[in-house]
Amino acid sequence: MNSIKLNLGALAGFVDGNALLNYKEDVVRCQKMLHDGSGKGSDFLGWLNLPNEINEAQLSDLEATAAKLKAICEVVVVVGIGGSYLGTKAVCEALANSFDWLQTERKNPVLLYAGQNIGEDYTAELVELLKTKSFGIVVISKSGTTTEPALAFRILKELLESKVGKAAASERIVAITDEKRGALRTLATQEGYKTFVIPDNVGGRFSVLTPVGLLPIAVAGFDIRALVKGAVDMLQFVSEDVPYEQNIAAQYAAARNLLYQGGKKIEILLNYNPKLHYVSEWWKQLYGESEGKDNLGIFPASVDNTSDLHSMGQWIQEGERTIFETVISITEANATVVVPVDAENLDGLNFLAGKRVGEVNKKAEQGTRLAHIDGGVPNIAIELPKLNEYYLGQLIYFFEKACGISGYLLGVNPFDQPGVEAYKKNMFALLEKPGFEAETAALKARL
Secondary structure, three states, X not given: OOOOEEEOHXXXXXXXXXXXXXXXXXXXXXXXXXXHXXXXXXXXXXXXXXXXXXXXXXXXXXXXXXXXXXXXXXXXXXXXXXHHOHXXXXXXXXXXOOOHHHOOOOOOOEEEEEOOOOOHHHHHHHHHHHOOOOEEEEEEOOOOOOHHHHHHHHHHHHHHHHHHOHHHHHHOEEEEEOOOOOHHHHHHHHHOOEEEEOOOOOOHHHOOOOHHHHHHHHHOOOOHHHHHHHHHHHHHHOOOOOOHHHOHHHHHHHHHHHHHHOOOOEEEEEEOOHHHHHHHHHHHHHXXXXXXXXXXXXXXXXXXOOHHHHOOHHHHHHOOOOEEEEEEEEOOOOOOOEOOOOOOOOOOOHHHOOOEHHXXXXXXXXXXXXXXXXXXXXXXXXXXXXXXXXXXXXXXXXXXXXXXXXXXXXXXXXXXXXXXXXXXXXXXXXXXXXXXXXXXXXHHHHO
């Protein structure tokens, strides 16, 4: 059975040859903390065995709901923020035709996003577009009161009801929320929305393999069964029973923490396929929100090559040596484009004639890795045989499992995000929300 691969060979010279082996005891201890629930945040470990718990009835229900939306909607708006939309966008952008949005005849609705920002111009432009489209809404929130998605949903719900009527709108709205409590659960019950549950023990950034990700991914026309199958297989490949020396999640967690201890404070997730941009965005939330606390944590950054070689490439090559790279490498492209011969050869590229564009890209990847290593940048490689649902499912679970281990190695709770509340309190006070009167006065004095 094919699997994604982890290549740590380029760490020679940056991490002592025995360091990974000597780290084994700590890594195995942290992995055990995940599996026996003895670590911090153990009430949010529902993602750990989640792929194995997704059953036929659940998949069929998700597919049937997606089919219903597809039958009546040109556009489906996914309303959510953070983990409530990034996993969906990561998978859909990776798998979609890059220019699919220009097609006039479509098999599946266009997925658009709202509630991931509070941009007034963005919201106004979305509303104007939706006035001309047959649309539905997938609203995702455990509480239903998170400001950004709640605000967007209020606006879009009113628009949808004004277009098709309240009864018809309820058929076009799906709520993914808490099983029993919260404002969105109450509203969904009152209005008769179709609902799916966000498990209490799964945090947002680990939720892409729940209905949070699976429903909109199915609406977009992608194979959620293959995605889940990839995650199921990766769960076995990185299980607690797999020896440390063969366990790629444990090895990745170990390598990045050893580099951090050696002064490499920034990890750059790097790819050579523009379709992976939002995979990087999802990864940044997963690791940044999980590890960035107690004044600790590797800063997660990303670049898209070869584009960013012409912007960030200089800094990576010769800037401060506080960085390391993790490269997502795709072995085989899904399409074929061959460089043609040009009789005049004014661009001097006839030496590439007959080669696939993917071969040129791969040599750019290999050449850049060697240059960066020579420039003092440690490199980790994650290799996917192809870019499809199955290997994306593997990649998602791989990163999740490694993140849990890595957070425990760092000594933090990888499953909370207390710092996120700081901006919310200030925002509510400045907006003069009832109950924040003292904070309002204090902040206005500072401004």
